[in-house]
Amino acid sequence: MALYTKSGILFLLMLLAFSCDESDSSKKNLKLASERPSLILTSKGVANIRANLGSIPLFDKALKKTKAEVDAEIENGIEVPIPKDYSGGYTHEQHKKNFFVMQKAGALYQILDDGKYAKFVKDMLIQYAKMYPTLPVHPKPRSYARGKLFWQCLNDSNWLVYASQAYDCIYDYLSSEERNKLETELFRPFADFISRGNPQFFNRVHNHSTWGNVAVGMIALAMDDDSLLQRALYGLKDVKMDANMKDNDGGFINKDGKIGFFANLDEPFSPDGYFTEGPYYQRYASYPFLIFAQALENKKPELRVLQYKDSVLLKSVTALINLSDADGDFFLLNDAQKGMSYYSSALVAAVDIAYHFGGNNPELLSIAQKQGEVTLDDAGLAVALGVKEVKAEPFIKKSIELSDGPEGDQGAVGIIRSGDLELVCKYTAHGLSHGHYDKLSYSLFDEGDEVVQDYGLARFVNIEQKGGGNYLKENKTWAKQTISHNTLVQNETSHFKGKYDIGSMHHSQQYLFSCEDENLQVVSAKEGNAYPGTELHRTMVVIKDKAFENPYVLDIMRVTSDSFNQYDLPFYYLGHIMQTSFEYSKLATPEILGSKNGYQHLYKEAAATTDGVNIKLNWLLNNKFYTYSAVTSPNDEVILARIGANDPEYNLRNEPTLILRKKNAKDALFVSTIESHGTYSPVSESAVNAYGNIKTISVFYNSKEYTAVQIEMKDETKKLFIISNQNNDKNTEHELTINNKEYTWKGPYKLIENI
Amino acid sequence: MALYTKSGILFLLMLLAFSCDESDSSKKNLKLASERPSLILTSKGVANIRANLGSIPLFDKALKKTKAEVDAEIENGIEVPIPKDYSGGYTHEQHKKNFFVMQKAGALYQILDDGKYAKFVKDMLIQYAKMYPTLPVHPKPRSYARGKLFWQCLNDSNWLVYASQAYDCIYDYLSSEERNKLETELFRPFADFISRGNPQFFNRVHNHSTWGNVAVGMIALAMDDDSLLQRALYGLKDVKMDANMKDNDGGFINKDGKIGFFANLDEPFSPDGYFTEGPYYQRYASYPFLIFAQALENKKPELRVLQYKDSVLLKSVTALINLSDADGDFFLLNDAQKGMSYYSSALVAAVDIAYHFGGNNPELLSIAQKQGEVTLDDAGLAVALGVKEVKAEPFIKKSIELSDGPEGDQGAVGIIRSGDLELVCKYTAHGLSHGHYDKLSYSLFDEGDEVVQDYGLARFVNIEQKGGGNYLKENKTWAKQTISHNTLVQNETSHFKGKYDIGSMHHSQQYLFSCEDENLQVVSAKEGNAYPGTELHRTMVVIKDKAFENPYVLDIMRVTSDSFNQYDLPFYYLGHIMQTSFEYSKLATPEILGSKNGYQHLYKEAAATTDGVNIKLNWLLNNKFYTYSAVTSPNDEVILARIGANDPEYNLRNEPTLILRKKNAKDALFVSTIESHGTYSPVSESAVNAYGNIKTISVFYNSKEYTAVQIEMKDETKKLFIISNQNNDKNTEHELTINNKEYTWKGPYKLIENI
Incomplete structure (x- = not known):
């Protein structure tokens, strides 16, 4: 009887629809019937989450934690200060907190169906919409691409990636006038500023522009703006830049002229999913890459972005886990701060998305278990269910x-x-x-x-x-x-x-x-x-x-x-x-x-x-x-x-x-x-x-063609390692005489025991 | 019916004796009926242990670990090399291992009633008895008191403290000829060498001589030799030493002429149980102090050693726990190596003994739980039972x-x-x-x-x-x-x-x-x-x-x-x-x-x-x-x-x-x-x-009589701390005018908020 509320009936119908008929056409109808949320959370996902709440420990725990956090923020009230600080300073940290909290509040609205969360997001976005048009470029001058809310466009892009998700979640809660106001006074100018306003930031192959492309792409999807989406995917056309221009770190802005999200997928990722900047920055970039891929998968499945370049984005997640030590800390390659690990929230999202959209690899579940967290969305639900159903298998890191x-x-x-x-x-x-x-x-x-x-x-x-x-x-x-x-x-x-x-x-x-x-x-x-x-x-x-x-x-x-x-x-x-x-x-x-x-x-x-x-x-x-x-x-x-x-x-x-x-x-x-x-x-x-245990090592032989090293142990046993310096073919047969003794082997190297 | 084996009947009778009649006379009879072991393990304790085996997890675990270790040593065979090395070297480490293993094998013989352990101890002791009379003083010259098995008498004393326990455990297993041989050719000369042979080592107040006194005392108890026991308790009489003689560390050998075990209890311990050398050395000394106290409690209860000096030995154990940080690591006072903690085996024994003989303080059980180990004796049994019976209470370390x-x-x-x-x-x-x-x-x-x-x-x-x-x-x-x-x-x-x-x-x-x-x-x-x-x-x-x-x-x-x-x-x-x-x-x-x-x-x-x-x-x-x-x-x-x-x-x-x-x-x-x-x-x-949070600290006032310090917080609140420099009486009323403002308080100090 309790189901005979308006939303209750809809919910029941949805469940029936899923259980009775999973054909494409029924899905399509359903999608039309309830379009939002559609970006990261989906209407179908929300229904599934609601149906499982209370019985999915990892998800329930994350929900409880998020609810406590957002409730405290609602209690504190909204603060949208005039930007003035570098990172670490008050305005920077406040705007950063705001976008994280908005995204979470949006998800809570969907999952808990409690209007106070939608109202919180709306009120905050309206405040941003009032302030944004009045803002000059950020007063701190250090960046090659200064933002408006933050000292660099990079952080402005972070803001938009999260705000887009919040907007999508409360889309149906807003009146069309409210949506119109937000889109015309906040989102579109925001997206224009970090792209058209900063081509040296937007048109690059770099983790900065990945964030920029994804920010524009996410808001494009949230607003259903296909032309903006094209800009995100393929870059700003008709912008000429000096090929030798450099950024603050000394990197070229754009030497090759490659631009847009797909270029950022093409260039820095190897076919094995290694990101050329190294794991520390791969972790940082993985959030925009994967969150946008998830949104595209939901709204533009025809782009098959997760299958792009032989599923390089999915491979990148396992590559990144393999680039961590026994404790999950990333190896230090290039610029990298010690202590960053797969416990980072970016990796929680990455692991969940890779599991959900990448064929439910049970080894990823054991990483999720270690993380002890899931994202509050369809992917997080899938992981929580997998763990609950004891599907996890150890992720064994090999050579x-x-x-x-x-x-x-x-x-x-x-x-x-x-x-x-x-x-x-x-x-x-x-x-x-x-x-x-x-x-x-x-x-x-x-x-x-x-x-x-x-x-x-x-x-x-x-x-x-x-x-x-x-x-x-x-x-x-x-x-x-x-x-x-x-x-x-x-x-x-x-x-x-x-x-x-x-x-x-x-x-x-x-x-x-x-x-x-x-x-x-x-x-x-x-x-x-x-x-x-x-x-x-x-x-x-x-x-x-x-x-x-x-x-x-x-x-x-x-x-x-x-x-x-x-x-x-x-x-x-x-x-x-x-x-x-x-x-x-x-x-x-x-x-x-x-x-x-x-x-x-x-x-x-x-x-x-x-x-x-x-x-x-x-x-x-x-x-x-x-x-x-x-x-x-x-x-x-x-x-x-x-x-x-x-x-x-x-x-x-x-x-x-x-x-x-x-x-x-x-x-x-x-x-x-x-x-x-x-x-x-x-x-x-x-x-x-x-x-x-080693007594002595010595060079036994060394020529252009071969190097041989002898290792003598304390127990006086000796080993000889020989490597061919010029021929790495696996099938070549080698012959080498050292001190009148002949050594023969196949392949580029050989370890000879007990010489 | 299975009880009608010979030992089974005895065992049953013993249990009956305990359960029916706990009067002194029955205890005494029992003691006479089965005198050994009597030092650390007692015949009563062994019966209790055997009765509880398999149902006392902490004890069972320790037993299993010890059995595996000793079995491996029996498998390896006995090695009693001619002494020649400093610590870290082969002969030092082998003799050290031997005394640890003997003590454990003795306990296993009693607990498991398996003759192979007694035989192992006997064979090893016989080898020592053969070698010992032939040994000159140890060849390494660094110590002020060179031993025979080790480079210093200190380590020889360690050996004897453990070997005495092993001897007591297999006493009844040996023939009287074997006992005679061991006592006359090994133990007595050994005890004489570290005492009469080295009065500068034995007649001191120092952790070295504590070990020396206890070694002599333990073998005295094991051999029932009262005159030797007197030497241990009250020192070597009639030995004249230079009051200004110093040891290798620069400490006086014996400035005050105090000697023997009781002097070593009197002098370094404060009434609170603090050992003047500091917790690192207190930990080292606690084993001989407490193991000997336990042996005396068992064999010479009339000495009431644990009650000596207002139960200072029992107090010393809680003092030592209080001298550890949140992880159980001892505070660094005087010479002390970092990382030493109450997980040390000396503290396992100390905690068990203090629990068993010191009124079953349930807070000690929580330390034992953290240690995860108990000693294989009556004290360890008591702790294992206490833990099993969920009697543990947190040991809360206060100021x-x-x-x-x-x-x-x-x-x-x-x-x-x-x-x-x-x-x-x-x-x-x-x-x-x-x-x-x-x-x-x-x-x-x-x-x-x-x-x-x-x-x-x-x-x-x-x-x-x-x-x-x-x-x-x-x-x-x-x-x-x-x-x-x-x-x-x-x-x-x-x-x-x-x-x-x-x-x-x-x-x-x-x-x-x-x-x-x-x-x-x-x-x-x-x-x-x-x-x-x-x-x-x-x-x-x-x-x-x-x-x-x-x-x-x-x-x-x-x-x-x-x-x-x-x-x-x-x-x-x-x-x-x-x-x-x-x-x-x-x-x-x-x-x-x-x-x-x-x-x-x-x-x-x-x-x-x-x-x-x-x-x-x-x-x-x-x-x-x-x-x-x-x-x-x-x-x-x-x-x-x-x-x-x-x-x-x-x-x-x-x-x-x-x-x-x-x-x-x-x-x-x-x-x-x-x-x-x-x-x-x-x-x-x-x-x-x-x-x-502190903005500024400043000296508000300073005189011979008073010092006042102001602390200003970042929120601009201010506090004033005043101390009386010359009067620490709790009840004195103070009046002090600073900058025309009068402050009054009672006792040696005052913190004034919001000045």
């Missing part, structure tokens, strides 16, 4: 290579996982304006903790005390420079001279990636453009030896050059030195290591000259013991250094590095191993396996 | 003052707990040879994390790479020096000139400790001997203001002197500087701050000269924001420094400090506040309350 470049032929990221170790090797393209100059660099994680680190970025995002939470100058002078990474520096100069114009033209060459044998995984790549006339070839091998608790890493960096140079190979271990095998002289006071290219930020603390035997560094981190062993030549220099010089405002972290330096060398071979071998308990005060 | 000194009149440790903060103030006696020169120092914890740290010790216990795991020379040159602590240094010289002979003669004076009002907790103490002619008076106040999320700390360090001096007050914050309110010049390269007394280990990184307004330091640690504010006078110097100079082997941690320096001052007043006010999320990238 994987993710190609870079629109066609997947601009290098790659190679991730080797073995035991608790995760080795991340970078041989990609530059990564647009957020790229770092660190070809063939790597980082190493153990149980989700960084052991050999990538510095990340020099920025404290949204911490106002630190330069307004924006990029600090040390990002350019330190974090982007080659010496701040675990890769080779020639003559104290960064790769590509640290110049974006050059770096963005090149990428490294994948040589091989092999993870079929879990006891012997190999990644190898070459870089010939970082230093013209010099070729770098790095091979990293992760070997699992049954005799030892953990796998270990073998690193072979081979340098060939047509000139004599100084080569520095830094090793950014994290932790406390326990012991070194070599004698070093600690300086009375640290000296600055160099004058530029990042060297000015390093303090030299100690130095040693090698006598040609292995050097070993044994250190302790998080109560685990590690050992680095490296082959040296007589008179190589070892520098123990620390980050922090020329840092007048304490913007840098004072972390250590070991630099192995070869002077006046033409060709050079750097060979080292990294072992994770022991543990310490401060409670039982016992040290277990405090020393490594 | 507490723990007096120091045998009579409790040698200063104290004051711990103030408020919200998530724990403030630890040290105004104790010296702490024997492990004491640091840091009168009136403090450390601060937030949710169990150190925020303002005490450095701890310069040692990596049992990590062989670092000086054999022993004390490093930097312990003396850095960790013990005053400048390495959060307290005042006069003229770059440590308290008591850093001399043990002087420091050990003095203690600070408690002035007041008040924690009745949870919104206003105060600790105050004075030190007049650290620098003759200078008096230090420090008052620390923890204020909980309803307007703010967290409590904050007010620190008033008042210095009065009869001469002009330089005063340095270091502030060892942990974390990354976000912002300072003052301009500082960072040096191009760090300089060494001083030449001695710990200053030689500090790098000066930056400096500022103050203009008399507050200085503020805002920093980030573990994603929390903190702010330190301090009153300054014009031309005070601020030094930003870092630990690590003159550290040729990287033995120190490179952590920061801020030093506020007043030059050429006679009297001085250092006033500062510490706020924990905000959080940062690297996942949502949002900073909440990144700035502190």
Whole structure:
């Protein structure tokens, strides 16, 4: 009987319609009968959600949390201040809060069918509609594309992406006069300003313009404005821009003339779903990409955007999860703040959308379970139902290579996982304006903790005390420079001279990636453009030896050059030195290591000259013991250094590095191993396996064609790893005689046990 | 029917005896009927354990783990090597493992009634009995009291404490010939060597001799040798020693002539159960103290050792738990390695014993639950039963003052707990040879994390790479020096000139400790001997203001002197500087701050000269924001420094400090506040309350009699804290006119709101 309310009857009819007849025509009729919401929530989805409420724990929990949050905001009252601050400041944070809350209130209105939420959204939008036409460009001047509500169009676009969803949710609640007012006085001018008003922002291939395109596209869909949608999808036509113009980060505005949402899908994503800027920015971009895809899927399914480029958007979600460590924190590639993870709200949405629209991959459910949250929409419902129905399966992260470049032929990221170790090797393209100059660099994680680190970025995002939470100058002078990474520096100069114009033209060459044998995984790549006339070839091998608790890493960096140079190979271990095998002289006071290219930020603390035997560094981190062993030549220099010089405002972290330096060398071979071998308990005060298992590593053979490294263990067993330097064909048979002994094998490399 | 086995009948009879008649005479008969085990396990206890096995989860789990461990050792076979190594080396670790395993195997024999465990113990003891008579003193020369199995008698004593328990457990399993052999060829000579053979080790008040006394006492009880027991309890009589002799740590061997177990109870423990060396060493000593007390309670209940000195041993266990942070890690007072906690096996035994023999305090059960372990004896059974019967109650750690000194009149440790903060103030006696020169120092914890740290010790216990795991020379040159602590240094010289002979003669004076009002907790103490002619008076106040999320700390360090001096007050914050309110010049390269007394280990990184307004330091640690504010006078110097100079082997941690320096001052007043006010999320990238709530602190009034500090909040409300500097009587009425306004109050201090 309670159903015989007006909306109740409709609701009942809808349910009947679904259960009795799922044919296309009935769907279409239904859609017409109840068009809104239609963007992210759909009328059908709302019905399903309402029908399941109270029995879908993940969704119910998210709803409860959101309701509490929005109720508190309604209680506080609406604040729409005149814009004036940078991020971290009051007006910035208030407008940011407003768009998040509006989107949530819109969803609550639909799900709970309570008019107070619609009224809240309406009242707030009306206030914006009153203020917006009066606004000049934002008073803060730092951006190349200043917004109106915020200091940059990027944040204005964020606002519109969320406001569009709120508008769609309350569309039917508004009178046509109200809709007309909002559309003509707020949304359309807003969309015009961030597009026509800022073509240097809108017409790019960049995460900024992705947000811009999507903002325009979302409001276009919400208003059913097809011409605006075309602008979003294909860019602003007939706008001429200087191809050499750059943004604040030093990136080209638009070198290739590619524009619009589809171009932003074409260009930065590789066919494997890797986003060229790196996982930190992929996470940031994933929200607009996926939320717009979801809206298009709902309103313009004929565009088949999720199937575009062999379903690259769906692939991008699993790629991103694979780009996280054991704790879900993203690997640091290019500009990236530590601690960002798949617990970010952008990833909650991404995982839900990928599950719902991507064939219900049960592994995504286990990520959603860890996230402990779902979005309040059709996708979130699907995930909550899947979890409730115990469909989740573990998302097992394996070794994987993710190609870079629109066609997947601009290098790659190679991730080797073995035991608790995760080795991340970078041989990609530059990564647009957020790229770092660190070809063939790597980082190493153990149980989700960084052991050999990538510095990340020099920025404290949204911490106002630190330069307004924006990029600090040390990002350019330190974090982007080659010496701040675990890769080779020639003559104290960064790769590509640290110049974006050059770096963005090149990428490294994948040589091989092999993870079929879990006891012997190999990644190898070459870089010939970082230093013209010099070729770098790095091979990293992760070997699992049954005799030892953990796998270990073998690193072979081979340098060939047509000139004599100084080569520095830094090793950014994290932790406390326990012991070194070599004698070093600690300086009375640290000296600055160099004058530029990042060297000015390093303090030299100690130095040693090698006598040609292995050097070993044994250190302790998080109560685990590690050992680095490296082959040296007589008179190589070892520098123990620390980050922090020329840092007048304490913007840098004072972390250590070991630099192995070869002077006046033409060709050079750097060979080292990294072992994770022991543990310490401060409670039982016992040290277990405090020393490594490797006794000596040595170069057994080295020619243009082959490099062979011998590893001798403490138990005196010996292994030999041979790699073919010029032929990576899997089926080629090789023969090599070393010290009168003949070695034969098939394929580019071979590990010979017990030689 | 299954009970009609031989042991079954006995078992049944025993149960009947207990259930029918609990009178003393029946107990006595029973004891006579089955004398062994009698030390830690008792025959009655064994019966109870056997009766409950399988239904006492904590005990069953411990038993299973122990069985697996001992079974593996039995499988491996017995190894009793000729002693030759320091700790960390093979023979040391093997003998150490042996005594642990023997003790466990003995318990397993009793509990599981399986002869293989008794045989294992017997075989191992026989091997020791064969080897021991042939052993010279240990070849490693570093100790003032070299052992035979180990490099120091301390470890030999460890061995005997555990071996005695094993011997008691298999006593009845052995033939009288076997017992005779073990007693005459192993145990008696062993006990004689660590006592008569090493009076400088045995006749002391020190944790070393506690172990020595207990080792002799335990084997005396196991062998029923009353004269040996007398030696343990009251020391070696008729031994003359030089009163000025010192041990390796620089502590006096025996200045007062006090000897034996009871002296070791009398001297280092205060009536509150605080152990003068500090919680790290209290934890180490607690095992022999409590295990011997348990054995005496079982075999010599007439000694009433647990009731001795108003039950000081039982009190010591709760004192020790109170000396741990929110995570159970012990506060750092004197020599102490970070990370040691009540999860240590010594504390498992201590908690179990204190529960079983100390009136079944249900709060101890919740600690046992966290430990997740119990000892395999009567005490462990009692705890496992208590937990099973859901008797556990939370152990709520409150603010507490723990007096120091045998009579409790040698200063104290004051711990103030408020919200998530724990403030630890040290105004104790010296702490024997492990004491640091840091009168009136403090450390601060937030949710169990150190925020303002005490450095701890310069040692990596049992990590062989670092000086054999022993004390490093930097312990003396850095960790013990005053400048390495959060307290005042006069003229770059440590308290008591850093001399043990002087420091050990003095203690600070408690002035007041008040924690009745949870919104206003105060600790105050004075030190007049650290620098003759200078008096230090420090008052620390923890204020909980309803307007703010967290409590904050007010620190008033008042210095009065009869001469002009330089005063340095270091502030060892942990974390990354976000912002300072003052301009500082960072040096191009760090300089060494001083030449001695710990200053030689500090790098000066930056400096500022103050203009008399507050200085503020805002920093980030573990994603929390903190702010330190301090009153300054014009031309005070601020030094930003870092630990690590003159550290040729990287033995120190490179952590920061801020030093506020007043030059050429006679009297001085250092006033500062510490706020924990905000959080940062690297996942949502949002900073909440990144700035502190305090606008300005200022000295409102300062005379010989009174000091008044005004705190002005950002909302412009003002508070005034007044303390009487010379009268700490609770009932005295005070009147003070400041700026024509009269303030009256009762007792030593007053906080006036909204002035």
